[in-house]
Amino acid sequence: MRLNTIVLAAAISIASIIPAFAHHGWGGNVDEVTALTGMVTEGVKLAGPHGTMKIMTSDRMVWDITLAPPFRTQSAGLRQDTIPVGAIVTVHGQRNRDPNRLEMKTIQVEYAGKQYNVYPEFVDKVR
Amino acid sequence: MSFVQFMAWLEGSALGHVMRDNGVWFYGIINLTHILGVATLFGSVVILDLRLLGFWTDAPLAAISRPTTRMAAVGFGIAAVTGAGLLATKATEYVGNPFLYIKIPVIGLALLNVFLVHRSSAWRAHKNRELTYTERRRLAAMGGTSLFFWLTSIGAGRMIGYW
Numbered sequence: 001m002r003l004n005t006i007v008l009a010a011a012i013s014i015a016s017i018i019p020a021f022a023h024h025g026w027g028g029n030v031d032e033v034t035a036l037t038g039m040v041t042e043g044v045k046l047a048g049p050h051g052t053m054k055i056m057t058s059d060r061m062v063w064d065i066t067l068a069p070p071f072r073t074q075s076a077g078l079r080q081d082t083i084p085v086g087a088i089v090t091v092h093g094q095r096n097r098d099p100n101r102l103e104m105k106t107i108q109v110e111y112a113g114k115q116y117n118v119y120p121e122f123v124d125k126v127r
Numbered sequence: 128m129s130f131v132q133f134m135a136w137l138e139g140s141a142l143g144h145v146m147r148d149n150g151v152w153f154y155g156i157i158n159l160t161h162i163l164g165v166a167t168l169f170g171s172v173v174i175l176d177l178r179l180l181g182f183w184t185d186a187p188l189a190a191i192s193r194p195t196t197r198m199a200a201v202g203f204g205i206a207a208v209t210g211a212g213l214l215a216t217k218a219t220e221y222v223g224n225p226f227l228y229i230k231i232p233v234i235g236l237a238l239l240n241v242f243l244v245h246r247s248s249a250w251r252a253h254k255n256r257e258l259t260y261t262e263r264r265r266l267a268a269m270g271g272t273s274l275f276f277w278l279t280s281i282g283a284g285r286m287i288g289y290w
Contacts, residue, residue: 028289047147048154048216049288070151 029094029105033125036063036104037090044080046070051078051118055089064103065091068118078109078116087111092126131222137211138218146216154216161209165281167202171195172277179263179270188253210284224290229283237276244269 038055041062045052051067051074067073083089093106108126109116117123128136137143146154175195178188214221221227244250247269249262258266 045147046151049158052217070154074151 028097030097031094033092033094033107033122033127034104035090035092036065037088038063040083040085040087040089043085044073044078044083046074046080053083055091061102064101065093065109066103066105067109068106073118076116076118076120077114078118082116083109083111131219134218134222137215140215142212143215143218146212154213157209157212161206161213164202164205164207164209165284168199168206169202169277169281171197171199171202172273175199176270176274179266180274181263181267188258192253221287224287226283226286226290230280230287233276233280233283237273237280240269240273240276244273 036055036057038057040053041056042052042054044067047070049069051070053065053067054062055065056062067078068076088111090110091104091106092108092110093104096103096105107117107119107122109118146157172195175191177183178186178191183191214227244266247265249258249265252258252262253266
């Protein structure tokens with residue numbers, strides 16, 4: 001039984017390492033905040049863990065725009081019907097660390113002269 | 128039907144629509160339910176498997192096996208249904224996610240292990256009589272296998288969102 005206790009303790013210690021790198025935050029994105037302007041190809045969707053939309057920039061690249069969680073995005077005034085497909089928007093945020101992944105975690109969306117701050121606490125990073 | 132086609136079908140299915148069209152909290156609530164299902168499953172499995180591995184031998188195996196297998200089945204049912212919903216929300220986005228490709232087959236292996244345990248003569252015997260040393264060793268091996276598969280599938284499942 002003593003050996004079993006040691007084995008169990010070892011298993012728990014190994015298992016407890018797992019949460020150390022389970023950090024669902026901004027870690028997968030670069031620190032620098034940049035802007036992207038493009039045409040909305042897929043409108044805001046408030047489903048899943050984060051709100052999303054897709055925009056196509058002038059170089060015809062389609063970007064995945066990751067917004068805040070659905071409730072926060074909606075609270076920022078950005079609803080599924082706020083921005084029509086085909087509209088031109090500018091998003092400010094942090095792009096994915098992997099240069100091959102066209103994904104941006106967004107702080108602010110600008111559309112029709114209005115600013116939607118989905119992460120208001122980071123808005124001072126937007127120049 | 129290829130895997131990519133299947134994922135597109137799943138996303139477009141009624142389940143996908145239900146997941147996407149029910150407000151900003153729906154996904155979160157299904158996610159919560161999924162975690163409760165997994166917790167019920169693993170909480171039961173870990174007790175049974177550790178018992179098979181030689182913990183708490185003063186408690187009769189039959190007394191432990193009945194509630195744990197039932198609750199594990201309930202937990203698995205909840206986790207499977209809600210998990211299908213979570214996946215269907217944006218199924219195509221998970222194409223190429225290596226953690227999903229680990230998780231799903233390993234769940235299959237875990238279920239195969241469940242089948243083999245229940246089919247084994249040692250498992251069938253434990254309800255009626257004391258087990259021999261060899262039978263206990265055999266069940267311990269399958270209990271360890273079960274822990275390994277469930278931990279692997281839960282670990283990979285948790286990592287899907289971080290890819």
